[in-house]
Structures are given as structure tokens and as C-alpha cells.
Amino acid sequence: MDHTEQGQIRAGAGDALAKAFEMVATPAIFGVGGWLVDGRLGTFPLVTVVLVFVVFGYQVWAFVRSYSASMDEALHSRRSGYGAPFSQESGRP
Numbered sequence: 001m002d003h004t005e006q007g008q009i010r011a012g013a014g015d016a017l018a019k020a021f022e023m024v025a026t027p028a029i030f031g032v033g034g035w036l037v038d039g040r041l042g043t044f045p046l047v048t049v050v051l052v053f054v055v056f057g058y059q060v061w062a063f064v065r066s067y068s069a070s071m072d073e074a075l076h077s078r079r080s081g082y083g084a085p086f087s088q089e090s091g092r093p
Contacts, residue, residue: 015041023056026059027052030052030055031052034048034051035047051053
């Protein structure tokens with residue numbers, strides 16, 4: 001394994017760790033904010049639960065959208081490397 005492959009693996013691991021932290025930390029921050037609002041309003045679990053689920057749902061939606069876009073881009077770049085389509089007349093690509 002050369003240095004470029006190692007760099008790509010490390011970059012991928014770092015991206016995955018950042019995404020995992022984002023998926024946990026963002027709903028937790030909004031949950032704490034909801035808990036503070038619930039304390040003021042006296043509706044303990046309502047705002048906290050709603051905020052956590054809405055933010056987590058958004059995080060999942062954004063992750064799926066980003067992953068889908070990157071897979072579409074990878075497919076497009078892979079297909080562009082195939083070259084010219086097969087020709088019936090010449091019998092060669």
C-alpha cells in the first residue's frame with residue numbers, strides 16, 4: 001500500500017468520524033436547548049423530544065442526500081472513462 005492509498009484511507013476515516021460526531025452532537029445540543037425551553041414552559045419532554053427527532057431526521061436526510069450525490073458523481077466519472085460506445089459497423093469500440 002503506497003502513501004496515496006494510506007492518505008485516502010485516513011481521509012475517509014476522518015470524514016466518517018466527523019459525520020458520526022455531527023450525527024450525535026447536533027441533536028444533543030438541540031435536546032439541551034429543548035430541555036431548557038421545557039423547563040421554562042413546564043412541558044418537560046415535549047419540546048425536547050420534538051427538537052431531537054426533527055434535527056436527527058434532518059441529519060439523516062442530509063446524509064442520505066450527500067451520499068447519493070457522491071455515488072452519482074462516482075458513477076458518472078466511472079462511465080466517462082469507458083470511452084466510445086460499441087459500434088456495430090466496425091465490430092470494435
